[in-house]
Amino acid sequence: MKVSVKNIRETNCICDALVLPFIERDSGFYKEFGTAFQKQIMKAFSKEFHGKRNELLLMPAPEVIKPGRILLIGLGKKNELSDERIRQAGGKAAVHLRDKGMKKIAVSTNLISSLKLSPLNFIEGALLSLYKFERYRKEKDNKKIESITILLKTSKKLTEELKWTETITSSVYFARDLINTPANDMTPSDLAKTAVSLRQKNLSVKILEKKDAEKLGMGAYLSVAKGSKEPPKFIVLEYKGAKGKPAEAGKPLALIGKSITFDSGGISLKPSDGMEKMKYDMAGGAAVLGVLKAASALKLPVNLIGILPATENLPGGSATKPGDVAVTISGKTVEIINTDAEGRLILADAIGYAKRFKPRAIIDIATLTGACSVALGNEAIAMMGNDRKLLDKIKKSADNTYERVWEMPLFDEYKEYLKSDIADIKNTGGKNGSLVTAAYFLYEFAEKTPWVHLDIAGTAWVEKDKPYIPKGASGIGVRLIMDLIKHLK
Ligand code: BES
Ligand code: MN
Ligand code: ZN
DSSP states (O other), X not given: OEEEEEOSOGGGOOSSEEEEEEOTTOOOSOGGGOHHHHHHHHHHHHTTOOOOTTOEEEEEOOTTSSOSEEEEEEOOOGXXXXXXXXXXXXXXXXXXXXXXXXXXXXXXXXXXXXTTOOTXXXXXXXXXXXXOOOTTOSSOOOOOOOEEEEESOOOHHHHHHHHHHHHHXXXXXXXXXXXXXXXXXXXXXXXXXXXXXXOBTTEEEEEEOHHHHHHHTOHHHHHHHTTOSSOOEEEEEEEEOOTTXXXXXXXXXXXXXXXXXXXXXXXXXXXXXXXXXXXXXXXXXXXXXXXXXXXXXXXXXXXXXXXXXXXXXXXXXXXXOTTOXXXXXXSOEEEOSOTTOOHHHHHHHHHXXXXXXXXXXXXXXXXXXXXXXXXXXXXXXXXXXXXHHHHHHHHHXXXXXXXXXXXXXXXXXXXXXXXXXXXXEESOOOSTTHHXXXXXXXXXXXXXXXXXXXXXXXXXXXXXXXXXXOSEEOXXXXXXXXXXXXXXX
């Protein structure tokens, strides 16, 4: 897909379809198209089109202008406009035009710019919406948009912003692909290979094998891997972009992504209904890889560590049994009550490992609990953490990107829920409060290091198409964390 910027008039733009955004009940913006066209629009406005949010009307263009067709798209009420409205409009318009067989499209941006919103939101929405996962289809869909032209005066700032948008959306595609890929083709080894393929001058990748993890004492992580024949791979990426910066800025931000390439539950086996979806239990890891890929491509002035503890969770003959005790890298022992609460086990060791880098902060992103979806549905990430400043920054980025977060508490009382009769802690706190006790478990390993946990169990997979997220893996986390990094000082 080619995205370009052209400073020409709408009427002179040669394309299959020109997108014209409209505000609700306001038909007067595109006067330069001539009176005949104005009349045509007025007719539509009184009948089948009102400019309501995401409303669409495709029509033939007037003879005297160059575009073949015109797509009217509604942005909704003027006082309710936002970056997200524009993004959604971009998604709706792009999908509609693709499905109608349009190849070259152009977007009029005057209205959006006049409202002090960035037209790049429209492009972001359009690019994100056009994603398709076709790896396993013999017959691929031949309806494809080949180019999008933004009708706008170009500038250095715009070129930079466009590069940002294109890099990040392609990282979202990358993450979605990894997540949508079935577990037989996305084993820990496959994930490790993918990580290695990202190596660059500024991005190093190392894979810790099972024996390395044993030497390090990552007993909790290894306890999950025991039930599978697939070798676990503990993937570590280091991005160095902050060279020559003051020591404090040079401290890395550690990003940990849960990377269970398939979660059957282990001996505490899950019900078979819907188990096929547990290939998406590595969505956190995919997001972290996406972020490191984008950060490296954009040469961001920060240092990052990416950690993906990858393994399957299967009930093989040598699998961990409920009641077993594992020793973590930090020395703390864990009684494993439920082998299906495996995410926190691998994350506990990943957090312990991350601390060795003396990070400025740790962020973990994980499809950790079913209770997250119960609480928030598909609409928000559950966020918990021990550092108010970092929590607030993430909340800001969540609002900027519409990868929304909702904070949940870490009350001291939850500690009680995790008391084990024989070990330092147990891995489940019972049904009540299981979203927050899962996070509290991680908190016990993060301790004093600034840390935030993002539970993406409800948002990493969408059950039906959203304006710019097609059904399936959403790739959530990439845009959120990239925005956070952009605003880090
Ligand atoms: N990967 C699951 C959580 C999950 C469930 C993600 C559904 C996405 C959709 C996690 O490993 C898990 O099984 N959690 C258990 C914990 C319980 C045993 C304490 C859960 O939430 O049921
Ligand atoms: Mn599980
Ligand atoms: Zn899991």
